[in-house]
Amino acid sequence: MTDIRPVRLAPLDVLSLGTIGLRIRRTRAVLSALGIAVGIATMVAVTAIPASSSRALMNELAALGPNLLQVMPAPDREAERPSLPAAAVAMVSRIGPVTSVSAVANLNTVARRSDLTDERDGSGLTVLASRPDLLSALDGRVLSGRFLDGGKFPTVVLGSVAAARLGIPGVPADGPPRQINVADAWFSVVGVLAPTPLSPEIDRSVLVSWEAARTVLDFDGRPTVLYLRAREPAIESVRAVLPATVNPEEPSKVLVTLPSDALAAKRVTERTFSVLFLGLALVALLVGGIGVANTMVISVLERRSEIGLRRALGASRGQIRIQFLTESVVLSALGGATGLLLGVAGTAVYAARQHWPVVIPAGAVGAALGGAVLVGVIAGGYPSIRAARLTPTAALASA
Numbered sequence: 001m002t003d004i005r006p007v008r009l010a011p012l013d014v015l016s017l018g019t020i021g022l023r024i025r026r027t028r029a030v031l032s033a034l035g036i037a038v039g040i041a042t043m044v045a046v047t048a049i050p051a052s053s054s055r056a057l058m059n060e061l062a063a064l065g066p067n068l069l070q071v072m073p074a075p076d077r078e079a080e081r082p083s084l085p086a087a088a089v090a091m092v093s094r095i096g097p098v099t100s101v102s103a104v105a106n107l108n109t110v111a112r113r114s115d116l117t118d119e120r121d122g123s124g125l126t127v128l129a130s131r132p133d134l135l136s137a138l139d140g141r142v143l144s145g146r147f148l149d150g151g152k153f154p155t156v157v158l159g160s161v162a163a164a165r166l167g168i169p170g171v172p173a174d175g176p177p178r179q180i181n182v183a184d185a186w187f188s189v190v191g192v193l194a195p196t197p198l199s200p201e202i203d204r205s206v207l208v209s210w211e212a213a214r215t216v217l218d219f220d221g222r223p224t225v226l227y228l229r230a231r232e233p234a235i236e237s238v239r240a241v242l243p244a245t246v247n248p249e250e251p252s253k254v255l256v257t258l259p260s261d262a263l264a265a266k267r268v269t270e271r272t273f274s275v276l277f278l279g280l281a282l283v284a285l286l287v288g289g290i291g292v293a294n295t296m297v298i299s300v301l302e303r304r305s306e307i308g309l310r311r312a313l314g315a316s317r318g319q320i321r322i323q324f325l326t327e328s329v330v331l332s333a334l335g336g337a338t339g340l341l342l343g344v345a346g347t348a349v350y351a352a353r354q355h356w357p358v359v360i361p362a363g364a365v366g367a368a369l370g371g372a373v374l375v376g377v378i379a380g381g382y383p384s385i386r387a388a389r390l391t392p393t394a395a396l397a398s399a
Contacts, residue, residue: 033331033334033335033338034335034338035335036331036332036334036335036336036338036339036372036375037335037336037338037339037342038339038342039335039339040335040336040338040339040340040342040343040368040371040372041338041339041340041342041343041346042339042343043339043343043364043367043368043371044339044340044342044343044344044346044347044360044364044365044368045343045346045347045350047361047363047364047367048343048344048347048358048359048360048361048364049347049350049351051359051360051361051364052347052350052351052354052356052357052358052359053354053356054359055356055357055359056354056355056356056357067099067229067230067231067232067235068137068138068198068227068228068229069227069228069229069230069235069238069239069242069256069257070199070225070226070227070228070256070257071084071088071092071225071226071228071242071246071254071255071256071257072084072224072225072226072254072255073224073253073254073255074252074253074254074255076253081106081108081224082224083105083220083222083223083224084103084222084223084224084226084246084247084254085222085246085247086220086221086222086223088103088223088226088246088247089101089102089103089131089223089226091245091246092226092228092242092245092246094245095230095238095241095242095245096234097230097231097233097234097235097237097238098228098229098230098238099229099230099231100133100136100137100228100229101137101226101227101228101229102130102131102133102134102136102137102138102226102227102228103131103134103223103225103226103227104128104129104130104131104134104202104205104207104223104224104225104227105128105129105213105219105221105222105223105224105225106126106127106128106224106225107127107128107129107183107208107213107217107219108127109127109182109183109217110127110182110183111123111125111127111156111162111166111180111181111182111206112180112181112182113166113167113168113180113181114181115181115184123162123165123166124165124204125161125162125165125166125204125205125206126201126204126205126206127182127183127205127206127208128202128205128206128207128208129207129208129209129210129213129214129217129219129223130148130157130207130208130209130210131150131210132147132148132149132150132209132210134147134148134202134207134227135147135193137227137228137229138196138198138199138202138227139198140193140194140196140199140202141193141194142157142191142192142193142194143160143170143192143193143194144169144170144171144191144192145157145170145171145177145189145190145191145192146171146190146191147190147191147193148190148191148207148208148209148210149209150209150210150211151209151211151212152209152211152212152214152215153188153209153212154182154185154186154187154188154208154209154212154216155187155188155189155190155208155209155212156180156182156187156188156189156190156206156207156208156209157189157190157191157192157193157206157207158189158191158192158193158206158207159193159196159202159203159204159205159206159207160192160193160194160195160196160203161203161204162203162204162205162206163192163193166180166206168180168189168192169192170192171189171190171191171192177189177190180206182206182208182217183216183217185216185217187208187212187216193207199227226246239256242254242256243256325377328376328377329373329376329377330376331376332372332373332375332376333369333372333373333376335372336368336369336371336372336373337369337372339368339372340365340368340369343364343368344360347360
């Protein structure tokens with residue numbers, strides 16, 4: 001007697017067989033996929049929209065300088081001008097988490113609009129020697145002209161308040177630059193800074209080129225304030241080692257500012273949004289899974305005659321299972337892809353209206369596609385098993 005074995009279905013045959021129900025009942029398939037798409041789109045939107053809002057908030061908090069530290073000498077009554085070692089900038093730049101560092105030095109002199117004004121009238125301004133990389137450390141910008149290039153020529157850049165008090169609102173595009181008097185020497189104004197909210201003392205300062213201060217004003221090269229930025233996770237560790245790094249011989253004579261309160265607010269916000277994302281995504285996936293399961297159970301009940309006929313013609317239980325499981329997965333995958341597109345489009349429109357950066361978390365994309373397939377497998381598992389358990393007689397009798 002010849003053994004009768006069920007035919008092994010090729011992958012294309014499985015796909016063709018599993019999509020029969022979708023092709024025959026197109027309206028129901030579209031509505032079912034739409035239900036899944038709504039759930040997936042909700043999942044993408046409820047993760048991407050808060051992520052966009054979070055990024056906008058993080059940008060605002062980052063503008064407050066949560067990773068900015070200032071290093072300065074401790075007050076010393078015996079010292080005429082308390083300062084830091086000349087090599088402080090180079091030593092701090094060797095700290096791994098430090099991303100940028102610069103320095104200024106108080107020259108303890110007066111800047112005047114003209115040599116005809118009182119020598120003691122400095123308009124409440126401070127004259128600082130500045131390194132050329134100061135703006136990168138402060139995240140500042142030039143409003144007019146350019147910044148100092150580190151050359152030996154006697155040039156200055158004015159803070160926003162200093163420019164207003166000296167009556168120099170900007171640098172002319174053509175013609176010779178305006179000049180001011182610093183310690184009885186003439187300096188050309190090559191730039192005016194925009195306001196620097198993180199360091200208001202810079203707004204009230206006249207910044208002299210570091211090398212020009214050495215050449216013209218007998219500057220000794222010792223800074224009085226360091227500005228540095230470090231990676232946020234390591235900001236506390238960097239702060240702890242700064243005194244010994246800046247002044248190894250007398251670390252107690254070095255003061256370091258505390259991290260900004262914006263850093264704590266930023267970290268709390270990140271943790272809160274992370275928990276929110278996870279909770280909303282799980283709820284959306286649960287809703288989508290229930291919709292798929294409901295659709296597949298109804299499909300099995302309505303297609304009993306088809307199941308009975310296929311079983312009577314020799315289809316095995318495994319083939320019935322794989323048919324309905326494939327249909328469930330394909331239905332979920334189509335809904336997931338559609339939902340992903342809808343969620344991304346909805347997020348982009350909403351973020352644009354709120355003037356937020358559009359952020360689509362990679363995890364949301366992976367969860368939308370992978371989650372949809374996983375939901376299809378889980379939701380189609382019971383209906384496919386139930387369909388496979390129907391005997392040909394029972395299925396045909398109930399049809």
